Amino acid sequence: xxxTIAVLPGxxxxxxxxxxxxxxxxxxxxxxxxxxxxxxxxxASCDYYLKHGKMxxxxxxxxxxxxxxxxxxxxxxxxxxxxHISLWGSLLRFRREFDQYINLRPCRLMRGVPSPLxxxxxxxxxxxxxxxxxxxxxxxxxxxxxxGTERETVIQDTVFTRVGVxxxxxxxxERARARPAxxxxxxxxxxxxxxxxxxxxxxxxxxxxxxxDVKVDKYHIDILCAHFVLRPHIFDVVVGSNLFGDILSxxxxxxxxxxxxxxxxxxxxxxxxxxxxxxxxxxEPVHGSAPDIAGKGIANPVGMIWAGQMMFEHLxxxxxxxxxxxxxxxxxxxxxxxxxxxxxxxxxxxMGGKGTTEGLGKAIEIALKTS
Amino acid sequence: xxxTIAVLPGxxxxxxxxxxxxxxxxxxxxxxxxxxxxxxxxxASCDYYLKHGKMxxxxxxxxxxxxxxxxxxxxxxxxxxxxHISLWGSLLRFRREFDQYINLRPCRLMRGVPSPLxxxxxxxxxxxxxxxxxxxxxxxxxxxxxxGTERETVIQDTVFTRVGVxxxxxxxxERARARPAxxxxxxxxxxxxxxxxxxxxxxxxxxxxxxxDVKVDKYHIDILCAHFVLRPHIFDVVVGSNLFGDILSxxxxxxxxxxxxxxxxxxxxxxxxxxxxxxxxxxEPVHGSAPDIAGKGIANPVGMIWAGQMMFEHLxxxxxxxxxxxxxxxxxxxxxxxxxxxxxxxxxxxMGGKGTTEGLGKAIEIALKTS
Ligand SMILES: CC(C)[C@H](C(=O)O)[C@@H](O)C(=O)O
Ligand SMILES: CC(C)[C@H](C(=O)O)[C@@H](O)C(=O)O
Numbered sequence: 001x002x003x004t005i006a007v008l009p010g011x012x013x014x015x016x017x018x019x020x021x022x023x024x025x026x027x028x029x030x031x032x033x034x035x036x037x038x039x040x041x042x043x044a045s046c047d048y049y050l051k052h053g054k055m056x057x058x059x060x061x062x063x064x065x066x067x068x069x070x071x072x073x074x075x076x077x078x079x080x081x082x083x084h085i086s087l088w089g090s091l092l093r094f095r096r097e098f099d100q101y102i103n104l105r106p107c108r109l110m111r112g113v114p115s116p117l118x119x120x121x122x123x124x125x126x127x128x129x130x131x132x133x134x135x136x137x138x139x140x141x142x143x144x145x146x147x148g149t150e151r152e153t154v155i156q157d158t159v160f161t162r163v164g165v166x167x168x169x170x171x172x173x174e175r176a177r178a179r180p181a182x183x184x185x186x187x188x189x190x191x192x193x194x195x196x197x198x199x200x201x202x203x204x205x206x207x208x209x210x211x212x213d214v215k216v217d218k219y220h221i222d223i224l225c226a227h228f229v230l231r232p233h234i235f236d237v238v239v240g241s242n243l244f245g246d247i248l249s250x251x252x253x254x255x256x257x258x259x260x261x262x263x264x265x266x267x268x269x270x271x272x273x274x275x276x277x278x279x280x281x282x283x284e285p286v287h288g289s290a291p292d293i294a295g296k297g298i299a300n301p302v303g304m305i306w307a308g309q310m311m312f313e314h315l316x317x318x319x320x321x322x323x324x325x326x327x328x329x330x331x332x333x334x335x336x337x338x339x340x341x342x343x344x345x346x347x348x349x350x351m352g353g354k355g356t357t358e359g360l361g362k363a364i365e366i367a368l369k370t371s
Numbered sequence: 372x373x374x375t376i377a378v379l380p381g382x383x384x385x386x387x388x389x390x391x392x393x394x395x396x397x398x399x400x401x402x403x404x405x406x407x408x409x410x411x412x413x414x415a416s417c418d419y420y421l422k423h424g425k426m427x428x429x430x431x432x433x434x435x436x437x438x439x440x441x442x443x444x445x446x447x448x449x450x451x452x453x454x455h456i457s458l459w460g461s462l463l464r465f466r467r468e469f470d471q472y473i474n475l476r477p478c479r480l481m482r483g484v485p486s487p488l489x490x491x492x493x494x495x496x497x498x499x500x501x502x503x504x505x506x507x508x509x510x511x512x513x514x515x516x517x518x519g520t521e522r523e524t525v526i527q528d529t530v531f532t533r534v535g536v537x538x539x540x541x542x543x544x545e546r547a548r549a550r551p552a553x554x555x556x557x558x559x560x561x562x563x564x565x566x567x568x569x570x571x572x573x574x575x576x577x578x579x580x581x582x583x584d585v586k587v588d589k590y591h592i593d594i595l596c597a598h599f600v601l602r603p604h605i606f607d608v609v610v611g612s613n614l615f616g617d618i619l620s621x622x623x624x625x626x627x628x629x630x631x632x633x634x635x636x637x638x639x640x641x642x643x644x645x646x647x648x649x650x651x652x653x654x655e656p657v658h659g660s661a662p663d664i665a666g667k668g669i670a671n672p673v674g675m676i677w678a679g680q681m682m683f684e685h686l687x688x689x690x691x692x693x694x695x696x697x698x699x700x701x702x703x704x705x706x707x708x709x710x711x712x713x714x715x716x717x718x719x720x721x722m723g724g725k726g727t728t729e730g731l732g733k734a735i736e737i738a739l740k741t742s
Contacts, residue, residue, distance in 0.1 A: 076562070083562040084569070092563070116600050118489040142528075142566040152533035156566040157513075162523035191447070191454040192463070192617065195513040195527040198455070222617045223659075226625035229487050229600060246563065246593045247618065254597035288594075 001034035006067040008044045012289030013299035014073025020361020021304040027368040032320040044090035046081040055089030064280050069311050072284035077291055095133050098279040100266035102171050103131035107252035112332030114352050115257045125256050127235040130172040131245020135164045138242045160196050165203045172239035173211045186218040187240035258350040260300030262286035263307035283311040300348040301361040327367040372405035377438040379415045383660030384670035385444025391732020392675040398739040403691040415461035417452040426460030435651050440682050443655035466504050469650040471637035473542050474502035478623035483703030485723050486628045496627050498606040501543040502616020506535045509613045531567045536574045543610035544582045557589040558611035629721040631671030633657035634678035654682040671719040672732040698738040
């Protein structure tokens with residue numbers, strides 16, 4: 001087996017977490033007998049934009065479609081390029097144009113990562129957020145009237161389509177059905193956002209009828225965020241709109257210690273390349289380019305490595321995926337044990353250590369080679 | 372001094388937390404030499420709706436405008452009355468029609484309330500959320516097209532007006548200026564919500580020029596929620612849109628242990644009754660009517676009592692306000708100490724105790740009478 005992977009490190013710490021992560025993926029591929037052909041691209045970055053006046057080359061779509069998957073670091077550097085250029089010109093554009101309508105983000109409290117929550121034990125937090133990834137609050141429709149006057153008014157539309165809402169909800173139900181707890185929580189705000197969110201609720205209720213074996217509940221986003229902190233163990237699969245999913249998939253990982261470890265799969269679920277509807281999916285860490293710590297070599301590479309694990313899942317390399325996840329968990333857990341005993345420290349600062357991107361990446365790579 | 376207060380207990384636990392809270396307010400009034408005349412209204416409740424087919428009597432506006440302030444319990448019971456009737460027919464309507472454009476919610480980690488955060492010490496979390504309360508995402512503008520077909524599309528507008536945005540931001544700056552840390556954090560999502568949120572950012576940046584003494588920063592709502600959990604001590608005043616403020620003002624209190632203690636002031640800042648623009652402000656706990664625990668007598672009355680404290684502030688009774696806050700802090704702190712020693716327990720279950728609404732309310736009332 002052989003896969004061609006588009007590698008787009010992007011900006012900031014994206015550039016730092018990519019090389020060690022690639023070495024981990026190669027170690028896993030070698031061990032499980034398949035080949036990864038990386039195609040390295042420097043576009044989809046602010047550097048590229050400042051040199052070429054555009055975020056992407058003209059043939060970007062063809063270049064990416066020739067690959068089996070996209071492995072993406074992080075993009076954006078608002079001090080140099082406005083977000084509406086850098087993000088809407090790359091990541092958000094890929095999500096739309098490749099119809100990556102599912103943004104899947106696992107959230108798990110791992111051994112070795114100190115949680116900010118007092119009573120959380122490793123394993124006690126283990127859920128999946130399923131985020132709508134193409135429409136909703138990220139509509140780009142709207143505008144301003146009476147500019148510059150006291151009557152100045154700015155309007156933006158939130159757009160929910162039946163197709164868009166149903167497919168993400170159905171996907172979430174499928175995910176819930178495949179898990180032992182078989183439980184789906186829907187994020188809503190139908191008591192305040194009185195048109196789109198009641199529609200969302202109605203579609204959840206309708207589709208729930210197809211899944212009588214899945215327990216369903218819903219919470220308004222305000223109290224849902226509170227529950228993430230107060231009772232994170234009650235969640236199994238959580239489904240939300242583009243905005244709500246975005247919020248929950250940062251908050252969840254924060255409750256497990258750091259968003260530095262959290263991965264993200266931007267999926268177009270048609271996974272067979274031979275299918276005429278096939279489009280590449282994109283795998284990235286949840287964290288951004290973090291200009292504030294870029295260049296220091298201390299970014300957590302786990303989010304990027306774990307994103308690679310999700311890419312392996314998507315490509316059907318489930319054994320390799322399991323090995324990567326096990327390697328991450330073991331390295332973090334053992335590192336924490338050593339740290340407690342005053343020994344060598346590979347944990348990056350966001351996990352309470354003094355380790356480096358390279359050091360932690362190397363430890364996981366070695367674990368993949370030797371276990 | 373004498374004040375007329377409209378008392379609207381509403382539904383569910385609103386009915387339970389109101390009586391003990393009123394006794395606390397009366398104790399404080401007596402001690403500081405002013406009079407409270409309570410006008411009790413049973414409307415703005417689902418019971419009233421089911422009896423009369425409407426949430427409010429025809430002369431509700433006059434009745435409330437005759438009062439100096441509105442003291443509100445909680446409304447809603449979705450199993451019996453849809454939210455769009457109960458909430459939009461009362462609380463959300465009051466906010467709009469009395470132009471209560473500021474929703475102010477203090478968040479403070481108190482002695483005696485066990486925080487879910489491992490490293491939080493009493494006093495280490497102490498910030499104020501300032502929420503826009505009349506427009507934004509809660510627009511009620513929008514609708515559906517192609518109903519019942521595969522093309523079904525639902526759209527809702529988010530509306531930001533210059534007046535609405537500027538006044539809440541300016542109010543937040545004023546609040547920040549009056550505090551020792553003089554720091555304002557703006558909640559945004561301009562990287563994803565690409566029309567209204569960049570406008571919000573622009574207004575914050577513009578108004579910041581009038582407040583060179585206030586430090587300003589901004590975070591996207593996703594990472595801001597993460598920081599609430601990971602670094603809550605960095606916040607002083609946080610300003611957000613109707614939706615973002617709603618989310619943050621549930622999440623913040625969750626980080627301090629329970630939303631059961633959190634209060635909320637829905638302010639029209641014109642506080643002089645003689646001003647022709649004067650309109651009544653509304654004070655309520657952050658929590659809702661909580662149908663799941665209603666009738667058990669275990670709801671936390673502190674949110675309601677603390678809301679009364681904010682009402683005293685607004686009425687200019689600052690000494691009484693300070694006394695109420697001190698009584699709350701002392702009673703909770705002492706109760707926790709006693710609880711640790713196995714003694715009498717007045718803390719309600721949401722704070723880890725076995726106390727009752729009545730018992731905890733009584734303890735605070737006694738503290739107000741005797742200290
Ligand atoms: C009940 C609901 C409509 C309300 C809101 O979202 O404003 C509540 O959550 C609040 O925070 O006061
Ligand atoms: C960078 C930003 C536009 C993006 C989003 O909001 O989708 C990010 O927060 C994410 O979660 O992938």
